[in-house]
Amino acid sequence: MNPSSDDTMHTLLIRPKAGRLLFSLLCSLLFTLPAHAQEADTARVKELQGVEVVGRHVTGKLRHDSLGGMSLDLSFLDDMPRIAGNADPIRYTQLLPSVQTSSELDAGLYVQGCDNAHNGVSINGVQLYDIQHILGIFSVFNPSHYSRLQFAGSAFTASAANRLGGFIDMQRPDTLAGRVKGELSVGLISSQGTLRLPLGGKSELILSGRGAYINLLYGRWLKVEESAIRYSFCDANVTWLYRPDARNTLWLDFYGGNDRMDYQEDGENYDARLGWGNRMVSMNWEWKRRGLTLRQTAYMTRYGNRFSIERPDFRLRMPSGITDYGYRLSLRRGRWTAGTDWTLHSIRPQQPETEGERQTTTLSATRRHSTEGSLWADCRFAVARNMELLGGLRANVYTIRRSAFFSADPVLSLLWTSGYGQFRLTANVKHQYLFRTGLSAVNLPTDFWLPADERLRPQYAYGLSAEYRTDLIPGRLQLSAGLYYKRLCHQTEYIGTPFELIYGDYDYRKNLISGKGENYGLDLMIEKRTGRLTGWMSYSLGRALRRYPGRFSGTFPAGHERIHEFNAVATWKAGRRWSFGATLVWAGGTPFTPPSYFYLQNGNLLSQFGDYNSGRLSTYIRLDVSATCRIKVHGGRESGLNFSVYNANCRHNDLFWRLKFNNGQYYYAPLRPLPKKLPFLPSINYYIKF
Template sequence: MAVLPGLPAAAQLPPIVDTVSRSVIVERVYNKPMVINSKGISGTVNTDKIAAVPSFLGNADPIRFVRLLPSVQMNTEIEAGIYMQGSEHSHTLVSQAGVPIYGVSHLLGLFSVFNTSHYQGMQYSTTSRQETRMGGMVNMELPDTVAKHWGGDFSLGLLNAQGTLDIPLGASSLKVSARRTYVNLLYGSILKYADFPIRYGFTDANVTWTWKPGRRDKIWADFFACLDDGRVSGATIKTLNARWYNALGAVHWNHYFPEATMKQSAYASTYGMKAEIDAFNIYGQMPSFIRDYGYRNTVQWKDWEFGARYSYYDIQPQNPSSRGHIQDSGLTGNVPRQNAMEAVLSAQYSRILGYWLQLKAGIGLNWYLSPEKRHYWGLTPEVELVADAESAGKFTLRYGLKRQNLFQVGLTNTGLPVEFWLPAGDLQAPQWSHNFSLAYNADFFENAWSVSAELYYKQLYNQLEFIGNIYEIYNGDYHLENSVLRGHGRAYGFNLMLQRNKGPLTGWISYSYAPSLRTFDAMDGFRDGAEYSSAHERLHELDVVATYDFGKWDVGGSLIVASGLPYTRPETFYLVANRLVCSYGKYNGERLPTYVRMDLSANWYIRKTPKGKTGLNLSIYNVMGIKNAVSYGIHINDDLKSYSFRPFDMTLGILPSIAFFHTF
């Protein structure tokens, strides 16, 4: 687990700061809520509260925290994606100081790549504004001020060790964080997927240098990297090795004019993986990567905000190769690398129309150059009308036309590292969508309670959904263009959240209703115009989160009850000349059982002062011991002569954990 170092008092802020950052800091210091929603299910997270919310084996995790919010549909053991309001997880922009990160999870989605203590805060929204993503956003905020004193924190648990150190350097400061897991030492014998034991480890590190050369400038550079190494073995799968990585480097410069603020960043961000599998006497590899080199600039002047963004993509789509087929027709790994570019110019105007009404309107001009050297142009208008009725609450009506030039598909469709990115082009034209929403926010009883609600509707165009399977690689007949469905879609629903903000008891109860439907081309048995559930559709989800502060103790609990995900059931399957042949029923016509999980945690503070904390974290993951099915698949029995179709579950059972933490 991680505990954040104390935030600086508002009075210590320099005289010239970014007004948005100042308001976020002041809210974080003086408000008790875990979540501060401002427009529907969008706002900021009080990151010093994350440690009190149960997570996997006591490891404080901002991404798993976000998955407890009502706008996010997925929260299972192996789910690494953030599906907001029926969109694909690739539609959600996950970033660090505005720089995109393309792989956000460790260990099958059980951990995120973010070391909580390194970050000042977290912002989330169901819309990504003028970014080239069609869904929401989650942004991790880096330190805003120069550290004046040494400080930091560290924790040591049964699962991992991690630490953060603040180093003052006069007009600048350095923040260094690192984390290393040793999950195999104690949990290796019980960590299984579909009865196959998992061997796993990861390392990640963050370095942020902040410099304020004068009253009107702030310059900072940050570096982030992580490396994962996993291995699964069993009777039918001899070995499955996967290694994947993230790396990011960025330089940021903010300049504060008397009446304007300019923010600019230059960055490089990369994500890649290499999987090797040995099964059925067949050996295969599945490498892929994405590299993003970009620049962004925003200028805020009075009621205006102007933006410019550019990205150059170097992408290797999944490039499988295999050998060992009876027919000696293995894959040769000849999928070429692809390069693409995109740029956006945008402007937004905000105007107060009266005592209680505010209008925001913006327009963006998008340009995209595909790998085939085709040019795509498009406008991205958006408008937002806010009506603040004070004690009666605030209403926000929003419309936006979104465009996106990147897809993410893969064998699992669950955000695991065997998913890969690819640019729009011959396979599918760029995506776009119409997004409508109506949000309501209100505080009651002197802000002790709050209600957040949001109705939404999205019409999605040029969608891809992956229907391939690992057996195509076994058989040597994998072709990406034959393994995807092309079509359109729509998503609609509502999110409701009742939150307790003040007092020793804080938390929320939330409910989501989120149909997500797709219509595919009339091919391969699909009826033209018929709608099918998307692979990540979760119709109903109930989340309960609560923490109670006893002073020397604080305790937390979370409960998730959600309808099962859809899947396609095979009607027949058999082996012909060592090739597995399957005949499937209706696409996504079946559903997994209801998902239920409860987690508990407690922090005991041996020392708790304004200068630091020392204590123990106790946590119990899956306290009810329910083995939730995460997918269905074909099981080939140990004798290699009989087969069955049954659920795969992540065999975790009840997992207790203890960790020591110290901040100074």
């Protein structure tokens, strides 16, 4: 077995003595086949006593494919630390190489230096927007509803959607349940559950739900700098799977979720309310015959948010949202894959409505409609011994109003497998026709989506990457290393301030500037894949630089850049009942723009800021630990307790710096989301599986 080949569930080793016997038997068969005239009494018969085959079971849950993607078995989360009682798949994706750690209130993924809005995040291939609960502490994905998470740091095939960054897809179970199965987890702030119901021998219904009751137990302590927060969320998943025969599979997917938050600022006498949520429904059909696979999907996905601020003399509302209607078809036969994607975008940009003493503005809810279509094809073939070439082309057409944009996005990957490991070189071009922007520096849902148009040109990127993977110890310890470079064009930055929403004639288009970007870096990872102790360690060195001529002088780092980052993930099976998990993040601080000076004038706080993103937050360090006790395991049923501590090292990590005026005092200081008296978050969950 080639040590650098793709992952298998077992690594087979043949003992030397048994191997010699097996080799002798094969040689005897080969040399005696043509000897038809041989006398029967001269034939020699060798009796093989036995062959001992030893299987080394791969217990690690991370799998690599030859194209550079990764697959994470979500059963891995059972033994991992849980944030507020939830082991979130997106949070653990942030611990993979090339993915940058986010702050406590940011569920975004910053892959190979790209912005969070550059990623494609989907359920069985259908896009979702702004996938965060509790302002980013964890995502909308209930892991018990899915079987695995598929991740790619860049577009390695032409079938990848029109995005500049990475791709994350939550995938359904492949097999039908033979009996009723379920899982229930009860925590201190939320509970969640999944039920798999067989409907005869050819169909299955999967139901999942999750709800929060944070204020019921933590209402007195749920505060940010002594300001009260009221928060709740819920989400639901429904998947119906029907397999009438071996050739056909049909399934329906539904997801719906909502978040609501109220924030009351002490001393400022105002109330902020924020609500957001996703809806997604898709119909899917897959047909297979004689090596040909046809797959079709029709879908609708929607995201919207509602943000408002109320004071005694002022009221502000800022709704926004995006709705997609789409169709996708793909054909796969042998080394060829081809398909088409078509999407209608209906976008409501942020349009503030104000009422107050200074002014009253009421704007009509204008929607912007655009169409995005693609034809694509991939082909994979051998060019030499142990060498393969994957070539693909994606042709795009995008229309809005009377404007149309055309592009051709090629991708080319060269894969070479040798006794030293597996090498892969990839070059690609990608276009993206949607933008996300707003006032938030930490990817809050108050940001909004915009379509490309004749003024806001479509963004695109040139990418080049090189990766190497090998087994340091076959089947046990694996090393991977990667280099990447991306050149980004038509990047946008929002330069407006909250004061314009209140006092000025607001137009978001006046506050958008366009420029260029450059991302490059190095990623290293060592993964232990067998034994009671499994996990990985990774280190990333990367830069994400931006340049906006005419607005900011020179080149500056993107707001999400962390130059250095070290991650460690480990699980340990201590026995039949106990298992332990831990994660460690040690990363450099992200940039921010510090003020040069600030002062009070007529009761208003005025400030003058310095060079853009010239300051940096302090180093980010966080240790999470967990212990899982299996109380009862019998006949396919299991119950137990999970104890977790988030930020067990009790470090106050900076979220961002801000100016604040309160009770006649003003100051500039970092905002740290965890309470001073309780800088860690303990949680306990009781779970049942049957």
